[in-house]
Amino acid sequence: MNILIADDEAQMVKILSAYFNKEGFNTILAKDGEEALNLFSSSKIDLAILDWMMPKVNGIDVCRYIKDNSNTKVLILTAKGENEDELEALNCGADEYVKKPFDPRILIMRAKKLLEFKDLLKISNLNIDIASKKVYKNEELLTLTKIEFELIKCFTINKGIILSREKLLDLVWGLEYEGDYRTVDTHIRRLRSKIGEEIIKTHRGLGYSLDGDFN
Numbered sequence: 001m002n003i004l005i006a007d008d009e010a011q012m013v014k015i016l017s018a019y020f021n022k023e024g025f026n027t028i029l030a031k032d033g034e035e036a037l038n039l040f041s042s043s044k045i046d047l048a049i050l051d052w053m054m055p056k057v058n059g060i061d062v063c064r065y066i067k068d069n070s071n072t073k074v075l076i077l078t079a080k081g082e083n084e085d086e087l088e089a090l091n092c093g094a095d096e097y098v099k100k101p102f103d104p105r106i107l108i109m110r111a112k113k114l115l116e117f118k119d120l121l122k123i124s125n126l127n128i129d130i131a132s133k134k135v136y137k138n139e140e141l142l143t144l145t146k147i148e149f150e151l152i153k154c155f156t157i158n159k160g161i162i163l164s165r166e167k168l169l170d171l172v173w174g175l176e177y178e179g180d181y182r183t184v185d186t187h188i189r190r191l192r193s194k195i196g197e198e199i200i201k202t203h204r205g206l207g208y209s210l211d212g213d214f215n
Contacts, residue, residue, distance in 0.1 A: 006036035033057025052078035067093030155210035
């Protein structure tokens with residue numbers, strides 16, 4: 001799933017991106033409202049997290065445009081604390097409103113609720129339990145390494161999206177990992193041997209995506 005995070009506080013964007021990436025979500029980042037609108041127009045966005053007080057175009061106006069032109073969920077962040085401010089945010093179409101400062105873990109829980117994210121997912125003959133970090137194939141528990149589980153979780157959350165090797169390195173291994181792309185191929189090959197060769201699809205020159213029937 002693609003999460004658009006727009007805030008003129010660079011540190012805030014960095015922190016939220018790290019938290020969402022750790023959960024397996026793909027983040028798209030903007031430093032102001034104008035950039036947020038451009039990214040929204042050029043990308044498939046599942047959830048937009050918008051700071052209210054952004055330069056060029058404020059979060060309320062960005063929210064209004066997004067809701068007028070899509071079914072994308074919107075969560076507004078703001079340091080404003082008055083009831084009238086919350087009413088204004090909700091009246092512009094926002095699905096959720098979070099006051100700063102906040103705990104990023106709570107924000108992620110609210111984001112998952114908006115996205116109707118399930119901790120138990122079924123793909124073809126696999127049952128993936130995100131909460132307990134277990135994967136079952138035809139009801140049999142698979143023995144996966146930490147990296148293999150993070151890969152299948154990442155593919156599941158971003159179902160239907162082609163993830164490049166570079167993006168997988170960022171989401172699964174972390175931004176500070178200095179290994180090369182071949183390690184992605186090695187781990188995917190090992191994962192395929194356990195879950196089935198047909199579930200993870202290779203897109204030559206682009207990356208990988210999860211294929212199969214989703215429930």
